[in-house]
Amino acid sequence: MTGSPTVNAADIGARPHPPLPGGNAVVFEKVSMTFPDGTEALSDVDLAIGHGEFVSIVGPSGCGKSTLLRIASGLSSHSSGDVWVDRQQLGYTFQDATLLPWRRVQGNVELLMELRGYPAAKRREIAKEKIELVGLSGFEAHFPRRLSGGMRMRASLARSLALNPNVFMFDEPFGALDEITRERLNDEVIDLHCREGFTGIFVTHSIPEAVYMSSKVVVMSRRPGRIIDTLDIGFPFPRQPDLRYEPEFSKLCGAVSRALRHAIEA
Amino acid sequence: MSDPIVAAYKSTPLKAQVERYSPVPLAPAPSVGRRLVLSFAPPLILGILIVAAYALIRADLPAHRQFLMPSAEGLWSQAFGIAAFRSELLMRALTTISIAITGLAVSIPVGIMLGIVMFRVYALEKAVFPYLVALQSIPIMAIIPLIQSALGFGFLPKVLIVALFTFFAIPTTLLLGLKSVDRNILELFKLQNASWWVMLRKAALPSAAPTLFAGLRISGSLAVIAAIVSELFFLSGKGGLGQLLMNAKIDFKYEQMYAALIVASALSITVYLSFNWLGNRLFAHWHESSDRQR
Numbered sequence: 001m002t003g004s005p006t007v008n009a010a011d012i013g014a015r016p017h018p019p020l021p022g023g024n025a026v027v028f029e030k031v032s033m034t035f036p037d038g039t040e041a042l043s044d045v046d047l048a049i050g051h052g053e054f055v056s057i058v059g060p061s062g063c064g065k066s067t068l069l070r071i072a073s074g075l076s077s078h079s080s081g082d083v084w085v086d087r088q089q090l091g092y093t094f095q096d097a098t099l100l101p102w103r104r105v106q107g108n109v110e111l112l113m114e115l116r117g118y119p120a121a122k123r124r125e126i127a128k129e130k131i132e133l134v135g136l137s138g139f140e141a142h143f144p145r146r147l148s149g150g151m152r153m154r155a156s157l158a159r160s161l162a163l164n165p166n167v168f169m170f171d172e173p174f175g176a177l178d179e180i181t182r183e184r185l186n187d188e189v190i191d192l193h194c195r196e197g198f199t200g201i202f203v204t205h206s207i208p209e210a211v212y213m214s215s216k217v218v219v220m221s222r223r224p225g226r227i228i229d230t231l232d233i234g235f236p237f238p239r240q241p242d243l244r245y246e247p248e249f250s251k252l253c254g255a256v257s258r259a260l261r262h263a264i265e266a
Numbered sequence: 267m268s269d270p271i272v273a274a275y276k277s278t279p280l281k282a283q284v285e286r287y288s289p290v291p292l293a294p295a296p297s298v299g300r301r302l303v304l305s306f307a308p309p310l311i312l313g314i315l316i317v318a319a320y321a322l323i324r325a326d327l328p329a330h331r332q333f334l335m336p337s338a339e340g341l342w343s344q345a346f347g348i349a350a351f352r353s354e355l356l357m358r359a360l361t362t363i364s365i366a367i368t369g370l371a372v373s374i375p376v377g378i379m380l381g382i383v384m385f386r387v388y389a390l391e392k393a394v395f396p397y398l399v400a401l402q403s404i405p406i407m408a409i410i411p412l413i414q415s416a417l418g419f420g421f422l423p424k425v426l427i428v429a430l431f432t433f434f435a436i437p438t439t440l441l442l443g444l445k446s447v448d449r450n451i452l453e454l455f456k457l458q459n460a461s462w463w464v465m466l467r468k469a470a471l472p473s474a475a476p477t478l479f480a481g482l483r484i485s486g487s488l489a490v491i492a493a494i495v496s497e498l499f500f501l502s503g504k505g506g507l508g509q510l511l512m513n514a515k516i517d518f519k520y521e522q523m524y525a526a527l528i529v530a531s532a533l534s535i536t537v538y539l540s541f542n543w544l545g546n547r548l549f550a551h552w553h554e555s556s557d558r559q560r
Contacts, residue, residue, distance in 0.1 A: 075453055092457055098450040101552045102472045111468075115458040143552045 024048045024084075025167050025199035026072055031081035032224075033067060040224035041067045042078070047218065047227055051166075054193050054200035054237075056210035057218045058256060060264050064225030065203045069169050072201065091165030091198060093173045097152035099144040099159075105131065106140040109158045116163065123162075130158040133195075134188065150181035157189070161196060168198040175205065186213055187241060194238050207256045212244060217252075219259040229259040336521045344521035351522065355510070359529050362506030365421070365496070366489035366537070369428020373485065376429075377436025378478070382466065384437060385444040402434040406492075410499045424496040431492035432485035439481030443474025476553045479545040486541045490534040507533075 026049040033042040041064040049055050057065045070076035072085050073092050099108045109127040118126070131137055134154040144152055153173060160168060170189070174182045190213055193200050204210050210217045211233055219229040233252060235243060243249055296304070324335040336344070345351055384391035410427060417423035447470045455465045497508025507526045514523035 073457060075456065090457060092454070094450045094453070096450070098448065098454055100451060100469070100472070102475075102549075112454075112458055115455065115460050115464065115468075145552055 023051065025051045025053070025086060026201065027082075027084040028068075028072075029082040031068075031071065031078050031083055033064070033071060033076070033078045042071075043224040043226055045081070045225065045227055049199060049201065049216075051199055052197060053216060054190070054202065054214050055216045055218060056202040056204055056214040057220060058204060058207060058210050058260060059220030059225060060222040060260070061205070063220045063222050063263075065220060066171050068220075068225065069171050069201060069203050072167075073169055086166050089163050089165045089167075091160035091163065091168035093153075093156050093160060093168075093170050095172050095175060097144070097149075097156040099152055099155055101144050104141050104143055105136060105147070105155050108144065108155055109162055112159055113162050126162050127158070130161045131155075133161065133192070134158045148181075149177050150185060153177065153185060154188070157192065161192065164196070165198050168193075168200050170200065170202040170204075172203050172205065174209070182209070183241065183244075187239075189213065190238055207253050207260070208244060208249075211249060211252045211256060212239060217256055219256065219263055221263045228263055231255060231259070333518075333520050336524050340521045341524060344519065345525035351525070355507075355525060355529055357504075358506045358510050358526070359533060360506075361504065362490065362493045362497070362508065362530070363533055363537075365424045365493040365506060366428055366533075368421075368425045369492065370432055370485065370489050372425060373429040373433040374436055374482065377433055378440055381437035381440030381444065381478075384441050385466075385470070386462070391441065398434060398437065401430070406430050407495060410496065414499060419500050424493065424500065427496035428489050428492040431495075432489050435481040435484040435488075436478070439484075440474055440478045443477030444470045446477070447473040476545070476549045479541065479549070483538060483541045483545065487534050487538040490530065490537055494530055 026047070028045050028047040031042060031045040032040070034040050045068060047068075057068065059065050067076060071078045071083060073090060074085075074087055100111065103111065106127060109131055110123045113123045113126060127140075131140060134157050136151060136154050136158060139147065139151065139155075144155070147155065156173075174185055177185065186209060189200070189202075192198075200213075202210070202213060214233050215237075217231045217233060218227055219231070220226065221228045231252065235249075320335065324332060324337065327335065345355075380394070384394055406427065413423045413426060417426065451469050451473070452465060455469055460468075493506060494508035494511070497505045498512055500509065507530045510526045511523055511530075514520065514526060
């Protein structure tokens with residue numbers, strides 16, 4: 001982790017987490033999930049994500065990518081198999097920023113710390129640092145409705161970062177943003193990933209976004225979702241925006257795209 | 267929330283704040299005078315037209331029916347101009363408003379509690395809602411004599427009538443608001459293992475507050491009407507404006523009846539505007555339904 005202000009674990013009632021199999025941050029073993037109506041969403045998903053990795057999950061719509069994330073975060077429960085995640089300090093962003101519209105940016109960034117029982121002075125201090133980190137200094141007193149879509153997303157990121165997450169899950173966070181804002185936020189998330197050292201799981205529809213951001217791209221089949229391909233992306237972090245126009249980058253995008261086409265036919 | 271941050275924010279003019287992030291300069295805000303004209307002129311003109319129509323219709327009435335529509339001079343010489351009547355009017359208005367407010371003081375907390383309980387226990391919502399609708403569909407005026415027989419002629423039965431009139435809108439609007447809280451926001455709380463109470467306090471209630479306020483506005487303006495209606499049936503004792511209305515009719519003092527009507531609607535409008543003002547103050551900065559931008 002970084003040199004950000006730390007909170008005594010005992011202060012907020014945190015318990016140390018037992019180590020995960022193989023020293024990984026997230027492990028899925030033969031995870032299946034069937035909805036109450038009998039629809040099979042996931043079947044036998046095996047996936048291990050090491051500490052400090054940034055993994056993107058791509059797949060046809062409705063293949064259970066988001067369900068996988070919801071299971072990992074504990075929002076949904078799986079029907080069979082085993083899931084290990086250190087959820088003690090979990091970051092999670094939804095498809096939209098999910099800010100509380102009646103709170104100012106400051107109050108929104110403090111929210112999760114408030115729910116965890118951080119003392120007020122600590123909350124202020126950490127919020128200030130994280131707001132600065134996402135480039136929202138000067139907007140502390142704005143209400144969300146007065147911010148642009150990209151700024152709302154930044155506030156949402158700051159809110160999660162405040163807990164110093166070990167694992168940060170992104171559920172198609174930038175789908176509603178314009179291309180330019182999206183690429184900027186891609187860079188910022190990678191930058192945050194490098195600085196804060198969290199393990200990232202990123203669900204997306206966009207192949208270039210997945211390749212650009214990740215150390216590993218996981219391709220899922222259509223429903224019921226299985227993992228049918230895993231591609232390692234070897235480019236060093238942090239990544240440069242021009243990487244998107246390198247031939248090597250295009251090749252990898254092509255490979256993911258082929259795997260995805262295969263996934264849809266499979 | 268830190269006060270210095272908010273203070274610094276509020277001291278920057280709104281236009282300057284927005285322009286910092288706006289690609290084009292903003293059109294100048296309309297001047298205060300222009301805004302006053304725009305907001306006051308239309309209702310004023312319509313009001314003048316209504317008074318003119320009243321005068322025309324009155325002039326058309328045969329002389330022996332003109333008592334139904336008193337003239338402005340009549341209203342002054344027979345009602346508002348008489349000092350004793352003015353103080354009676356004031357006393358009665360105070361009585362009416364205190365009945366209305368006490369009634370609201372009963373129906374609002376009870377209604378809010380019922381709304382929260384219905385939100386918490388789905389079975390209770392299913393059980394109670396049909397009876398709420400039934401309560402609303404009973405012509406409450408028809409059960410006033412029953413309330414009178416049971417509780418007598420004092421302050422309490424009138425308060426009960428106001429509470430019955432104003433109750434429905436409160437639990438229903440609150441429940442609607444509570445149920446439409448953003449699901450993602452609730453999941454955000456769940457991810458932190460927040461308890462139901464914390465979610466209610468920090469997510470559902472603030473999110474439902476503007477909807478509840480729409481209900482409070484309806485209840486508020488109904489409360490004065492209810493207080494007056496309740497008194498139409500209670501002619502003994504020191505009553506409010508409703509009693510004055512009935513007495514004026516019996517005594518054939520139509521000017522005084524009109525005076526009571528005018529004061530009654532002024533009260534109703536005041537209560538409505540107060541809730542409006544409070545709602546705007548509380549929610550304008552974040553909720554779309556508010557009139558003002560900030």
